[in-house]
Amino acid sequence: MPLRDAAEDIGRVIREGLLHPVFQPILDFRAQAYLGFEALIRGPASSPLHRPDQLFAAARSAGLAGALEQACREASLRAFARLGLPGRLFLNVTPGCLLDDRLMNGATCHLLNDLGIAANRVVIELTENQQITDLPGMHEGLLHFRRRGFQIAIDDLGEGFANLRMWSEVRPEFVKIDKHFIHGIADDRMKYHFVRAMQDLAEICHASIVAEGIERCKDFVFARDLGIACAQGFFVARPATSPDRHLSPIVVEALAQKQLALSPAGSRMATAMNLLRPVTPAPSHATNESVMARFEADGELDVLPVVRGDVPVGLINRHTLFERFARPFQRELFGRANCTQIMDHAPLVVDQQATAQELAMMLALAPKHHLFDGFIITGEGKYLGVGSSHDLMAMITEMQISAARYANPLTQLPGNVPINEHIDRMLAADKSFVVAYLDVDNFKPYNDTYGYRRGDDVIQLLGRLICQTVNQGIDFVGHIGGDDFFVAFQSADWEARCWNIVDRFAKAMQPMAAANGLGGDGYMAENRKGELVFQAWPTLSVGAVRVHPGQCDSHREVAAAVAVAKKEAKKAARRVPGEAPSGCVFVERRRSGQADDSWSAAGLLTPCRKPAAAGPPSEGYRRDASSNPRVPPEERSGGTTRERTKT
The missing domain is CATH 3.10.580.10 (CBS-domain)
Known part of the structure; x- marks a missing residue:
């Protein structure tokens, strides 16, 4: 477009009021309501100037960028007031316009007074589309507006180095993360760590993060669980001339999800x-x-x-x-x-x-x-x-480095560092969950007798069985080391899944016994004293602990509690009289009124008895021994909880 035509067209757009504001909602995760709306501008419909990039490019070529920005702000403010939209209004402003007389001369404040909009409802959103050459002048302009009650936001954090410097210089109330880092964050470990670092900086600076460009439900839930304050994008709502003031059903449903999204720092496969x-x-x-x-x-x-x-x-x-x-x-x-x-x-x-x-x-x-x-x-x-x-x-090299640092080399499952990080995330999110410690019984004599290669086969088999049985979308699986595994359950049927793992492991050991040319309940092998004794085939013990909000302060407390439950599970598996060992699930349950620091007090750790018929727990499987018909009357004592061990 020739310069003369551009100047004439932009002048006509400004004079005749041909600018059309649209508003995109910004969701506050904590309030589960709209924090406010960002004003976006569209030019005359069915014209080359309809798109904002072409509109502002034409204005810059005609030397009318400042006049167009002022017209956009006025049109947005008038439309915001006319629609009676609640919350804050985010207005895009280039840093170079902060000292523009049209913005500094009080005309904007007079317009706000005429429209009945308080200055503290307006957020000046600084966009990075021009180089900042007058940093002292920008500080002067920001101080001018802050004194009058305006708040400041910076846009597209991560798009360039300049806005990182702007963050440190401006100290904004809101920081918008560029959509590149948000789209696909639920599947991308690198994006997860970038955004988590930005979130940590925001907490230090007392700023609220806005995740832009959210288009998928899984990214929306992940941003929520990461502790990000606000969300914006097509999944939340598209820009509209008259936006809906209520959350859409799909957003309400996503906010109602109780499960915490898993961190992509685990063992997700790169594609x-x-x-x-x-x-x-x-x-x-x-x-x-x-x-x-x-x-x-x-x-x-x-x-x-x-x-x-x-x-x-x-x-x-x-x-x-x-x-x-x-x-x-x-x-x-x-x-x-x-x-x-x-x-x-x-x-x-x-x-x-x-x-x-x-x-x-x-x-x-x-x-x-x-x-x-x-x-x-x-x-x-x-x-x-x-x-x-x-x-x-490069990607395979990065995966290998990550695996060497954080994953168990035998199973490639997350090791102790990501396990601890995940527990701390769950605790920080105030979510109820169940942790399970899975340990193979009689593993050492089997490993000593048949060699480490077959011992490794047992460990890898157990890792596969656990991953196949849990809900990998919400349940976190980790490998502590050796024959010890960890699961953080969010599945409602976690107890049935634990028993499923125990049963499948017992059945999987049978062909391994046959491969060794043996059968029955065990084999003869030397003990530590060199005596030939009977050894049972490896079985599985599971200790489980329910963790409710506020019960634990760190992963150390959770680890200590589940370790005690695992020990009790191994004891319970050994003392079933007259039966071949076949595994045990042991659930720690606290009595009401019990002190928080009495995790291992007598009576709080209770074996979980499985009924003869395999299957998930139901109302027929009574948990309270005082009312359980499977427990003899002489063993029923008031207040003592005794639960099922595999029979």
């Missing part, structure tokens, strides 16, 4: 989607000359996918093309020819859900040129983007 780089493909009818122009225009472009419709059919390598066209007369002869003549007709194509390990295996088995070309990533057979072998190697 090809983590490596995706969007590259606009070449259509199959494109000429070699147009492909060459693409490579010449973009020095970072190494490969160019070729698609027919939305299905990938080939891949063109930059160096192969340049080498071919460097020969005499090749460009003149073949420049107008179809690009399918020079493309690789059999590129490596992978689905977005392919794991990093699967990708590494595919590249190892594929022809060597795929190491340089990389691979095409698809979703349901449709082209999505490309991935490089270099990025794959």
Whole structure:
């Protein structure tokens, strides 16, 4: 658009009031209501200036950016007052406009008075779309507005280094995290740690974090459980001329979820989607000359996918093309020819859900040129983007470093550090949950008799059984070390799942016994004194503790409590008379009125008896021994809890 036309069009938009504010709600997680609304501007409908990026680009080219900003603020304030929207109004302001006479001369305050909007309901949201050259002047402007009751927010934290400096200089009341770090945070360990660091800084600075760009329910729940104050994005609500003041049913349902979202710092599997780089493909009818122009225009472009419709059919390598066209007369002869003549007709194509390990295996088995070309990533057979072998190697290296630091090398399950972090997250969130300590009985004599390799097989088997039995969306599985495992349950049927693990482990040991050429209830082996004695096959003991809000202050208290429950479970498994050991689940239950520090007091730890018929607990399985028909009358004593051990 020529400069004269841009100035004329922007002037007309401002004079005739052709700006249309829309408002996007910002949700306060703690209040479970809207904190306020961000004002966004749209230009004249059905015109090139409708989109705000084009509108402001035209205003800058015409030298009318300041006048347009002032008109946008006035239109937003009037629309906000006319609609009677509750809460705060977030107004976008570039740092350079803070000292603009049109903003500093009191006209905005007069307009607020006329509209009946208190200054403390307005949040000046500083956007980072221009370099800050006058830092003292910006401080002066911020002080001016803070004295009048306005609050300050900075936008798109993480988009660039400048807004990190702005945070330290401005000390805003609100900090908006760029949507890049929020989208996919529930699945991305790196984004999780970035945002958690930002949240820690916000707490130190007494600022409230706003997570922008939330589009998925799982990211919404994860942001809530991370302790972030506010949420904004299409999942919460889309911008609207007259926004709804009530939360949508889907948001209400997400807020009502009791379970705490699991941290992605655990053992989530990286996939090809983590490596995706969007590259606009070449259509199959494109000429070699147009492909060459693409490579010449973009020095970072190494490969160019070729698609027919939305299905990938080939891949063109930059160096192969340049080498071919460097020969005499090749460009003149073949420049107008179809690009399918020079493309690789059999590129490596992978689905977005392919794991990093699967990708590494595919590249190892594929022809060597795929190491340089990389691979095409698809979703349901449709082209999505490309991935490089270099990025794959970097991701696998990072995964290996992370595994060496935090995961158990035998099972690759989270080790002690992420276990402790997860317990502390649960405690900080004031959530009720159950912790279970799983330990293999009679493991040492089995390991000593048949060797560490078969002992490792037992440990890996148990790890797989636990992961298959829990709800991996809400239940956290960790490997403490050796034959000791940990589960933090949020599943309502946690007790049935514990018994399921015990039963499946007992059944899985039978073929292992057969593989050793033995059968029955055990085997003969030497004890520590060198005596040949009967040893029972390994079984599983589970000690479980219910943790309610306010009962524990740290993971250390929880670990101590569940360790005591595990010891009692092993004792209960040994003292079942006349029966072959087959496992035990032991639940710690506190009596009402018991002191908090008496975790191991007599009577508080109670074995959990399983009925003869396998299955989940029901009303027929009485927990109180005083009313349990399975317990003889002489064993029923008032106030003593005795529960089922496997029979």
